[in-house]
Amino acid sequence: MTDQHKTVNINIRKDLFGANEDAAALNAALFKKHGITVFDIMGSVGTGKTQLIETLCERLRDQHKILMIAGDLATNIDANRVGSHGVDTVQINTGTACHLDARMIRVALDDVDLSNYDIVFIENVGNLICPAGYSLGADKKIVVVSVTEGPYMIQKHPLTIKRADMIVINKIDLAEVLEFNIDALVKDIREVDANLSVHKVSAKTGFGIPELVASLGF
């Protein structure tokens, strides 16, 4: 056995990013015109993005008019869950596309009367890689990570963390039983961005949610 360890770096071109940025700027202008605050919520499958949005909707729906836009390959599961809280929803099924883009948001909102809303939660397609490259025109990009994802998810996604405005560490009620080191995860985040807003929450138990809501400006 030769015990070789070799590293190959692959570069791919990203011609589409310019067009997406233009569309994102148009979305942002549209949201601003209507006085709507928009959150682009991304994270892997199973990190609890939907449960987090449900919890936020329960807290905010009496004082605010909320629209939830759900990105998903094939199902309406997440939109139905959030819709059951009396919140309007738009489902975008992307087929095989691993992320939402700004034009999908524009198409999805084409016949929606935005004057009905003052908060939009966009739940992006469930993975931590592709959504980071495509601005949607949101005010804040929130990355949801979970103690169920193992110790390397920050180190493996430095660009996603760099582009985030806030990190939510979810399911911290499971940290002890999974022997998960939250301090080490926060240290990994701090190494990418020393000043990034980090919230430790459990969408299930409600821990940390009041502080998160305040930090979102409500």
Add this chain to the structure above:
Amino acid sequence: MTDQHKTVNINIRKDLFGANEDAAALNAALFKKHGITVFDIMGSVGTGKTQLIETLCERLRDQHKILMIAGDLATNIDANRVGSHGVDTVQINTGTACHLDARMIRVALDDVDLSNYDIVFIENVGNLICPAGYSLGADKKIVVVSVTEGPYMIQKHPLTIKRADMIVINKIDLAEVLEFNIDALVKDIREVDANLSVHKVSAKTGFGIPELVASLGF
């Protein structure tokens, strides 16, 4: 509040798939010429793909010559972990690309003497969406899911499941504490493909690993 629920379907073109299939066929012929059995192992971040490969290497390395190819955006973490078991590794850093493709494998193997090996484990980039669309020329596509991912990951990725040759449900030692319904997950798999090979394992405890190794043909 209007209580609207709307669904928009996005179709994207996939011009690149034909070229990838050609490259995958060349890879498959190359592997066959050298008598190498190749496994393309895909799954989200934190499902335990690397730990599974480490466990399989521990079982197989005395009787077989193993090469591990690791796909990762930015780090060498997984290749280093597997390499620590005395197995040769090739790291492919994809930058922002959310999957390996057949040409990356070809480039990565360009100066590797394949006559040194009889098993290749390819650990794909960590997500359950993009890798499914790109054949690498492997003999089997193995999808690793985990009880930590929540109940919807099969329903949300029907194409990935359809294209898989085997599903490994990992971390079943955590099913009870996470109140995870494995039977319901298996039922979801059966609804996509009634005959798909499904293995329940814990790469950590070793549960189910002997049966999995036998099923891989060793």
